[in-house]
Amino acid sequence: MGTLKFLIEKEFKQTLRNSIIPKLIVGYPIMVMLIFPWAINFEVKNIKVSVVDHNNSVYSQRLIQKVDASKYFIINNITSSYDEAMVDIEKTNADIILEIQPFFDKNIVKNKTADVMLSANSVDGTRGLLGNAYLSQILNDYSSELRSELAHTDMSPKHKMSAINIIPQYKFNENLDYKVFMIPALMVMMVTLICGILPALNIVSEKENGTIQQINVTPISKYQFILAKLIPYWIIGFIILSIAFVVVGLLYGIWPAGGFFPLYISSLVFIVGISGLGLIISNYSETLQQAMFLAFFFILIIILLSGLFTPIASMPKWAQIVAYSNPLSYFMEIMRMVYLKGSSYRGIANPLLFLTAFAVGFNTWAVLSYRKR
Amino acid sequence: MKNNIIVEVSELTKKFGNFTAVDNITFKVTEGEIFGFLGANGAGKTTAMQMLIGLSKQTSGEAFVAGYNIRTESEEIKKNIGYMSQKFSLYEDLKVWENIRLFAGIYGMKDKDIAEKTDDLLKRLDFEDERNTLVKSLPLGWKQKLAFSVAIFHNPKIVFLDEPTGGVDPATRRQFWEMIYKAAEDNITVFATTHYMDEAEYCDRVSIMVDGRIDALDTPSNLKAHFEAKDMDEVFRKLARKATRD
Numbered sequence: 001m002g003t004l005k006f007l008i009e010k011e012f013k014q015t016l017r018n019s020i021i022p023k024l025i026v027g028y029p030i031m032v033m034l035i036f037p038w039a040i041n042f043e044v045k046n047i048k049v050s051v052v053d054h055n056n057s058v059y060s061q062r063l064i065q066k067v068d069a070s071k072y073f074i075i076n077n078i079t080s081s082y083d084e085a086m087v088d089i090e091k092t093n094a095d096i097i098l099e100i101q102p103f104f105d106k107n108i109v110k111n112k113t114a115d116v117m118l119s120a121n122s123v124d125g126t127r128g129l130l131g132n133a134y135l136s137q138i139l140n141d142y143s144s145e146l147r148s149e150l151a152h153t154d155m156s157p158k159h160k161m162s163a164i165n166i167i168p169q170y171k172f173n174e175n176l177d178y179k180v181f182m183i184p185a186l187m188v189m190m191v192t193l194i195c196g197i198l199p200a201l202n203i204v205s206e207k208e209n210g211t212i213q214q215i216n217v218t219p220i221s222k223y224q225f226i227l228a229k230l231i232p233y234w235i236i237g238f239i240i241l242s243i244a245f246v247v248v249g250l251l252y253g254i255w256p257a258g259g260f261f262p263l264y265i266s267s268l269v270f271i272v273g274i275s276g277l278g279l280i281i282s283n284y285s286e287t288l289q290q291a292m293f294l295a296f297f298f299i300l301i302i303i304l305l306s307g308l309f310t311p312i313a314s315m316p317k318w319a320q321i322v323a324y325s326n327p328l329s330y331f332m333e334i335m336r337m338v339y340l341k342g343s344s345y346r347g348i349a350n351p352l353l354f355l356t357a358f359a360v361g362f363n364t365w366a367v368l369s370y371r372k373r
Numbered sequence: 374m375k376n377n378i379i380v381e382v383s384e385l386t387k388k389f390g391n392f393t394a395v396d397n398i399t400f401k402v403t404e405g406e407i408f409g410f411l412g413a414n415g416a417g418k419t420t421a422m423q424m425l426i427g428l429s430k431q432t433s434g435e436a437f438v439a440g441y442n443i444r445t446e447s448e449e450i451k452k453n454i455g456y457m458s459q460k461f462s463l464y465e466d467l468k469v470w471e472n473i474r475l476f477a478g479i480y481g482m483k484d485k486d487i488a489e490k491t492d493d494l495l496k497r498l499d500f501e502d503e504r505n506t507l508v509k510s511l512p513l514g515w516k517q518k519l520a521f522s523v524a525i526f527h528n529p530k531i532v533f534l535d536e537p538t539g540g541v542d543p544a545t546r547r548q549f550w551e552m553i554y555k556a557a558e559d560n561i562t563v564f565a566t567t568h569y570m571d572e573a574e575y576c577d578r579v580s581i582m583v584d585g586r587i588d589a590l591d592t593p594s595n596l597k598a599h600f601e602a603k604d605m606d607e608v609f610r611k612l613a614r615k616a617t618r619d
Contacts, residue, residue: 002478002481003478003479003481005478006474006475006478006479007475007478007479009475009478010464010467010471010475013466013467013471014464014466014467017466018466209462209465210458210460210462211462211463211464213428213458213460213462214456214458214462214463215479216428217426217427217428217451217454217456218451218476218479218480219448219451219452219479219480219481220479221448
């Protein structure tokens with residue numbers, strides 16, 4: 001135990017003397033939480049619409065105004081020729097064409113039904129698809145609006161149809177705010193990078209400098225050496241997370257609904273696990289280059305297959321299997337549950353159990369593969 | 374006292390696949406001796422030394438260092454030896470006193486003893502002004518002297534030096550060997566590999582490895598007489614000529 005004190009002291013001196021790491025510890029969480037929640041956003045906004053208005057009536061004008069008033073759409077051009085609208089699409093001035101048929105107003109009044117045509121540029125699939133869906137929503141709104149108006153004007157009971165409204169209700173993140181959804185996941189990503197890669201690079205650089213050989217001829221046990229390497233990064237991980245919690249709270253007013261304690265407990269388990277993965281990487285690399293490449297290889301896989309950007313449920317079966325054998329998936333689940341749903345221990349017990357299993361597994365592997373030659 | 378055996382090696386062999394790096398070597402080193410372990414590049418010196426300090430396991434044969442078996446008791450050996458390698462291996466981003474404190478602490482010394490002994494050492498080396506200097510900004514010769522001092526700071530029974538004076542100027546090499554003599558006076562056995570044949574003359578006894586075997590082992594004067602050579606350089610060249618390995 002006495003030896004460990006000297007080793008940890010050494011690691012802290014080296015870390016604090018490093019020209020980048022202390023700045024990184026403070027700057028990284030602030031920057032990530034300040035910038036990424038705005039940038040990593042799957043909401044589609046500012047969809048450009050070219051309207052082909054063959055009708056040019058009060059009803060069609062009203063429709064156009066309604067589209068224009070929506071925050072999702074920008075009316076790019078109003079024309080009477082479909083070909084002209086197609087040119088807009090080709091020049092990427094427009095994402096969607098809304099074509100209003102010639103007898104739109106008459107059909108609405110007489111037949112209570114009218115046709116419009118939507119054509120979406122699907123080169124950017126998400127934009128096309130979501131734009132289409134949003135626009136259909138507006139059309140639905142408009143049609144029910146018209147129905148009730150018309151029903152009022154001719155008062156006959158047969159026209160009094162009740163407009164069916166579908167009001168989707170989203171729980172726990174009522175406004176479907178992507179920021180709220182992404183922030184817990186970004187925290188996970190940050191801790192993964194700091195606590196997974198940094199200790200691995202640290203150990204490998206000792207190999208490259210030859211100092212590890214000096215350590216290997218001393219009576220230090222491999223547990224002491226590894227612990228002394230990891231403890232500083234565990235502490236750094238906690239500092240970074242705490243800074244992120246505060247930044248997010250002050251900046252976005254988002255505080256963990258389930259309280260801080262379950263967050264810290266599961267972070268501890270996760271950090272121990274992910275630094276174990278870093279150790280495994282360092283044990284199999286002789287040079288910094290190898291370690292970097294191995295680390296990026298794994299980090300890319302575990303981040304992309306964790307449900308950070310895309311829901312695990314919509315992945316193909318094989319990718320789901322990878323995602324479920326990925327500690328990040330579980331930690332992200334916990335973070336989102338605690339942050340958004342306010343889950344307490346009972347809610348996170350299962351993923352926490354998986355995380356613990358990963359931590360034990362990775363670290364056992366790390367200790368076994370570290371050879372004090 | 375002088376006749377206690379500190380290193381006893383018998384029929385030690387190390388193979389890497391078909392290649393026999395160390396071929397059945399047998400020798401003894403007595404306590405307080407300065408033992409020169411010579412050989413051309415690739416003769417197997419470093420491999421042999423790494424087995425003795427527990428960094429690599431032998432293929433066959435037995436060896437005892439400070440009374441402990443290198444096969445089964447390497448952790449005990451590590452408590453009783455010092456080691457300094459050709460690759461400079463103190464922490465460059467730690468200060469002089471911090472390096473001393475770290476390695477002393479690793480060998481289980483107490484804070485108070487470390488502080489006292491550090492003062493003594495820095496005074497003796499005339500290093501007091503450099504106490505708070507980062508090791509990376511020291512000149513190489515000073516680094517090597519510091520590394521040696523750190524290697525014997527915990528009073529090991531034997532210190533292994535792997536080409537300690539590589540790349541160091543002659544004046545500093547002389548000072549370095551004075552430090553080695555001083556350590557030997559304090560009854561620390563010195564086991565050193567070197568390329569410099571003038572340094573071989575400073576040793577009590579010298580072994581010369583050729584192709585993984587020990588081809589000669591005696592005092593420098595006996596070796597010169599035996600090979601009818603005027604200096605160790607000539608002895609070495611006569612032996613090395615027999616080498617078949619590249």
